Amino acid sequence: MTDVQAALDAAGLTNPSVREYVEHWAGVTGAARVEVVGAADDARLIAESLEAGELLPAGEGRYYSRSYFKDTARAEQRTIVATSDEGDAGVYNNWRPAAEMKDKLIGLMTGASAGKTMYVIPYLMAPKGSKLENFAAGVQVTDNRNVVLQMIRMARVGVEYINDLGDSFVRAVHVTGDLENLGQGTPEDKRYFVTVADERTILHFGSSYGGNALLGKIAHGLRQGSYDGWKNGFLVEQFMLLGIVDKETGKRYNICGGFPSASGKTNLAMTLAPDALGDRYHVEFYGDDIAWLWVGDDGKLYGMNPENGVFGVAKDTNEKTNPTAVDSIEPGTGAIFTNVGYNTKTHEVWWEGKGPKPTDLDGWEDWKGDVIADRPADQADDAWAHPNSRFTTTLSNVPNMAADFEDPAGVEIHGVIFGGRTRDREPLIRAIHDVAEGVYDGLTLGAEATAAADGLEGVLRYDPMSMRPFMSYDEADYAAHWLEVFSRVTTKPIFAHVNWFQRGDDGRFLWPGYRENLRPLVWLMQYKNGEVSGVETPVGVIPARDELLLEGLGDQALADLDTVLTIDVDRWKQEMGYREKHLNQFAGLPEEIWEAHRRVAAALDAE
Numbered sequence: 001m002t003d004v005q006a007a008l009d010a011a012g013l014t015n016p017s018v019r020e021y022v023e024h025w026a027g028v029t030g031a032a033r034v035e036v037v038g039a040a041d042d043a044r045l046i047a048e049s050l051e052a053g054e055l056l057p058a059g060e061g062r063y064y065s066r067s068y069f070k071d072t073a074r075a076e077q078r079t080i081v082a083t084s085d086e087g088d089a090g091v092y093n094n095w096r097p098a099a100e101m102k103d104k105l106i107g108l109m110t111g112a113s114a115g116k117t118m119y120v121i122p123y124l125m126a127p128k129g130s131k132l133e134n135f136a137a138g139v140q141v142t143d144n145r146n147v148v149l150q151m152i153r154m155a156r157v158g159v160e161y162i163n164d165l166g167d168s169f170v171r172a173v174h175v176t177g178d179l180e181n182l183g184q185g186t187p188e189d190k191r192y193f194v195t196v197a198d199e200r201t202i203l204h205f206g207s208s209y210g211g212n213a214l215l216g217k218i219a220h221g222l223r224q225g226s227y228d229g230w231k232n233g234f235l236v237e238q239f240m241l242l243g244i245v246d247k248e249t250g251k252r253y254n255i256c257g258g259f260p261s262a263s264g265k266t267n268l269a270m271t272l273a274p275d276a277l278g279d280r281y282h283v284e285f286y287g288d289d290i291a292w293l294w295v296g297d298d299g300k301l302y303g304m305n306p307e308n309g310v311f312g313v314a315k316d317t318n319e320k321t322n323p324t325a326v327d328s329i330e331p332g333t334g335a336i337f338t339n340v341g342y343n344t345k346t347h348e349v350w351w352e353g354k355g356p357k358p359t360d361l362d363g364w365e366d367w368k369g370d371v372i373a374d375r376p377a378d379q380a381d382d383a384w385a386h387p388n389s390r391f392t393t394t395l396s397n398v399p400n401m402a403a404d405f406e407d408p409a410g411v412e413i414h415g416v417i418f419g420g421r422t423r424d425r426e427p428l429i430r431a432i433h434d435v436a437e438g439v440y441d442g443l444t445l446g447a448e449a450t451a452a453a454d455g456l457e458g459v460l461r462y463d464p465m466s467m468r469p470f471m472s473y474d475e476a477d478y479a480a481h482w483l484e485v486f487s488r489v490t491t492k493p494i495f496a497h498v499n500w501f502q503r504g505d506d507g508r509f510l511w512p513g514y515r516e517n518l519r520p521l522v523w524l525m526q527y528k529n530g531e532v533s534g535v536e537t538p539v540g541v542i543p544a545r546d547e548l549l550l551e552g553l554g555d556q557a558l559a560d561l562d563t564v565l566t567i568d569v570d571r572w573k574q575e576m577g578y579r580e581k582h583l584n585q586f587a588g589l590p591e592e593i594w595e596a597h598r599r600v601a602a603a604l605d606a607e
């Protein structure tokens with residue numbers, strides 16, 4: 001081991017608590033050397049990774065990488081929230097005692113980085129100067145160079161973010177482990193992804209990919225953040241955040257919201273106005289995955305995206321679904337593609353849903369590195385990209401990034417939306433006035449089970465506030481915390497539920513989605529302002545057909561519009577039974593939530 005203190009001195013890392021932490025983990029992991037990194041090291045680290053073959057070139061200023069093939073997605077069963085208070089155990093957080101998990105992880109990490117460099121990544125999950133800065137700072141140590149490159153894109157990275165923060169930083173320890181011998185998905189699985197929330201310490205062992213390895217994003221930005229928010233009066237959610245600018249009036253509206261996986265959150269976050277509305281409205285991007293929300297001294301709700309980049313799902317990203325994302329990963333952006341198809345000769349990348357599949361197979365390899373042209377006949381149609389393949393790009397590459405994105409004051413939030421994926425029952429949009437009913441709606445958010453064969457058709461897999469995999473404490477406390485935060489908001493945002501996924505009897509989608517989704521959101525803001533009055537239903541207020549801006553909407557969508565603006569009362573009544581069962585899992589749920597449930601049920605019964 002080289003002299004850790006000398007490496008920290010050379011990097012100007014002066015915070016004594018950080019120095020002590022780094023020294024401690026360098027000792028435990030047995031790393032051969034320590035290197036402190038900042039955003040300015042990116043070009044050098046890229047060059048080193050290319051040289052080492054860990055990255056491959058993907059056109060000018062773009063890069064390609066592969067993870068180990070068994071290390072590709074979230075590992076929910078291996079993800080644990082640990083504290084010293086058993087009362088923190090919830091239905092979804094996989095709670096374990098802190099002492100037990102720390103012992104286990106120290107055991108697994110001891111000596112596990114022998115011979116490797118331990119990179120020290122000081123980071124901030126907020127614009128500098130944010131009032132939540134003390135909760136947003138962290139220092140990740142990792143033995144994986146690719147993780148450093150991903151973190152530089154996804155967070156603000158450098159010693160300047162933590163030198164003055166004393167002990168207010170999250171200790172985020174990542175050790176890759178011997179990926180080929182970890183028994184992923186077997187009873188001998190050795191991976192553990194643990195957030196010791198009451199000690200603000202994250203210990204992840206056994207991955208080099210995604211949220212399991214980039215600890216700023218999910219382990220800190222969501223799990224640790226929401227625990228800190230609970231204890232300190234703010235909210236941390238897996239929410240997108242966008243701004244709508246009305247060019248005619250100059251008014252700006254900011255909407256955040258949660259969507260279960262595969263419900264189009266990133267596409268909505270990065271959307272543009274439909275052509276026909278482009279003269280009047282401009283849409284700005286703030287964030288596609290995480291929002292931190294707090295109550296300002298003026299009684300308004302404020303929000304910010306704590307991230308500095310987009311870690312987007314590549315599959316189905318194209319000019320139609322997400323033109324903004326396509327622009328954000330152009331040559332010269334420094335984007336990194338992981339686990340998509342790759343051409344070793346032309347350095348092109350390809351994924352399912354990118355565009356036409358290349359017909360000339362020369363040079364193409366799939367995400368595992370297998371040569372496509374050599375595939376046996378029975379594998380000829382296998383996907384080229386893994387379904388969770390990703391692109392990583394910094395926010396500065398996003399063309400419609402909001403100008404005030406870096407403002408430490410955050411932006412006022414005017415609307416909070418929840419968007420499920422439901423083939424019937426849920427209208428295009430329904431506005432919800434009442435806070436308890438809004439929180440109730442978030443708690444009963446879900447996406448349809450895909451397994452129709454299990455007799456589950458029409459049954460949701462509930463995903464409260466889209467936080468199910470990231471819950472860090474008990475769900476009843478989570479609901480109470482939302483109500484408490486909102487009790488302090490005097491200028492309230494409006495809640496709404498949206499659904500882009502209604503289908504006709506022939507299975508086709510009844511709403512075109514994508515850029516057209518701006519129409520119901522504009523209606524929501526007009527409704528909030530009292531400019532339109534909507535139609536009352538037992539489950540909220542839906543737009544009257546002529547209140548929606550319909551100019552330029554296609555004929556088919558116009559023909560289907562009445563269907564997406566109706567409430568199927570019988571299906572709703574059936575849903576209320578499922579909801580009751582779902583909510584009954586959460587012992588001690590606040591009475592206001594049950595009252596909201598009963599109010600909606602009674603209104604449906606009265607229909």
Ligand code: OXD
Pocket residue numbers: 074210211218289311
């Ligand atoms: C996720 C992610 O797992 O955003 O939700 O990476």
Ligand code: MN
Pocket residue numbers: 238289
């Ligand atoms: Mn996410």
